[in-house]
Amino acid sequence: MSEQLEQAIIVGLHINDRPQADFDYSMDELASLAEACHISVVDRLSQKAQRINPSHYIGTGKIDELRAMAEAHQVETIIFNDELSPSQIRNLEAELDRKVIDRTILILDIFSERAQTREAQLQVEVARLQYMLPRLVGLRASLSRQGGAGGAGLRNRGAGETKLELDRRRIEERISMLQHELERLVATRQTQRLKRKKNEVPVVCLVGYTNTGKSSLMNALLRYTDPDTTKEVFVKNMLFATLETSVRNIELPDNKSFLLTDTVGFVSQLPHHLIKAFRSTLEEVTEADLLVHVVDYSNEDYDKLIEVTNQTLEDIGTTGIDMIYAYNKCDLTDTPYPAVNGNSIYMSVRDGAGLEELIQSIRAQLFSNYVKCSVLIPYDQGGIVSYFNEHGQIFSTEYEENGTRLEMECSQIDFDRYKEHFIDHALS
Structure with a gap:
């Protein structure tokens, strides 16, 4: 029964x-x-x-x-x-x-x-x-x-x-004790965040209304970049299926990578008690390099959902962070997809359509500071060659009289960091 x-x-x-x-x-x-x-x-x-x-x-x-x-x-x-x-x-x-x-x-x-x-x-x-x-x-x-x-x-x-x-x-004492324990967990989270910053790995944060497909999108991107992945996150078609902040590393084919973060979904009139309590979790959003705003495009009130999410993001302090709009569930509409219109991607996570377009948009936003260059590295600086093989995209490697010639793409930061060790160099 x-x-x-x-x-x-x-x-x-x-x-x-x-x-x-x-x-x-x-x-x-x-x-x-x-x-x-x-x-x-x-x-x-x-x-x-x-x-x-x-x-x-x-x-x-x-x-x-x-x-x-x-x-x-x-x-x-x-x-x-x-x-x-x-x-x-x-x-x-x-x-x-x-x-x-x-x-x-x-x-x-x-x-x-x-x-x-x-x-x-x-x-x-x-x-x-x-x-x-x-x-x-x-x-x-x-x-x-x-x-x-x-x-x-x-x-x-x-x-x-x-x-x-x-x-x-006793309730006030209980709140105080819980907050003290939370502070210890928050300190651990902040330490992890500082390590990520030190490693200079860019962070992309999935945001949006609850039940728009953020976790499904994270799993789709994980599978798209690594078909053998075992790191998928929990997904269910219900409100607030995800409360935990999940962080996954996305490896691109050209040795570029970024951290993808899935966060709690928003809802209109989200209680201020919850916003305050989840402040440490929501800080992940405020420290991101790029936001991907996932929208349920099949919902007739999708513009209202966008408004609520943007207002919540403004309230927690994300002003100034670049944003890509991922209009999901286009398979349930008459809109042609996949399609790109500026910073908007029309896609269907269920069909796997639009993932490549989204990745290319993320790549363009995150790695705009990358440069193509030709550098000659002395043979006694083999560690630098190894570094660029791991952190850059190598187009060709030649062994010349004075050192190793790399034709490659790397971040401007890495180029400037090792420039003094190059015998010669030129930007494309």
Whole structure:
């Protein structure tokens, strides 16, 4: 017998100056977030207003309508599209006599379920406790109602329930302890980042809305450049499948390489608790040499997804980093692909179409400082010849009277570093 899903009604407040399409999209997304938490949305209620009601989020008339709707559907859970204040939760619980949760707790719950590494688990727990701390009274009332309708919704709340039984002081101590452990992990990550910088390996970061195909693209690029790869990352068609930052080395045929980083996907109104908690993970994005913004081109609201992602990137401080747009899932549209239009690549990861075009665009961005040259290296400097064989693209090697002649392409930095050891040299 299949597990019965918890049922809920979703509620949104449409502030008058907000475009209707944006509001409709946010409500659809809220339903998707609920589904990701194993909750079935049976109805929705919306209200237009000039501002949010500070005491109840929506007006009193709408509360009566919502109560009648909940009774008609026999649901015990009401989900609100914005983050509710502690007093709003308390007042709504008292008026509706039902479990009241908001968009933020849904996202936190999904993150709790998806987190695999110790760092991700710590980040989510810190965010969750910081969210819950001022809401203890209201959330305790919610907890007393949990377990109905099969108990399938918000199934991993168990850890959260235990923490709510702690008093405020102990929760604050717990947050402090978790943050201390996080700081140690962050220090390790920063050390790894410094090593990469020292090795002068460029970093390309995949960014984008959740579930646009970033991890699938990473795997496709790994397979494209190394068919025997065993380093593929986890992929699943669901919101926030990837919370961990995955870094893989991409080797190109001409001895060029770059590090490809896959990051957590974004979503509109990403809770500030999570942005703060995941700051160390998101720093990977701010330190990248190039961003590849993966877009689900088959989504009719793809321009909205781009806007949300770009706004989040701006909030975490990526201004000035070059960006390539990878319009994925073109196989689900009428758009011809693969195609290149400036810094936009139209492609299909599923079909493997557009990978070469994307790699060439990445190559052009990352390795624009490479030079073609002819150099003569003395025979007693064989280490330099070995270095360029490993780090440059050698077109030809000739052994002359005074040394080894290399016709090659290398980075301007490497050329300048060893220039004083060359017997002669010329740039093409």
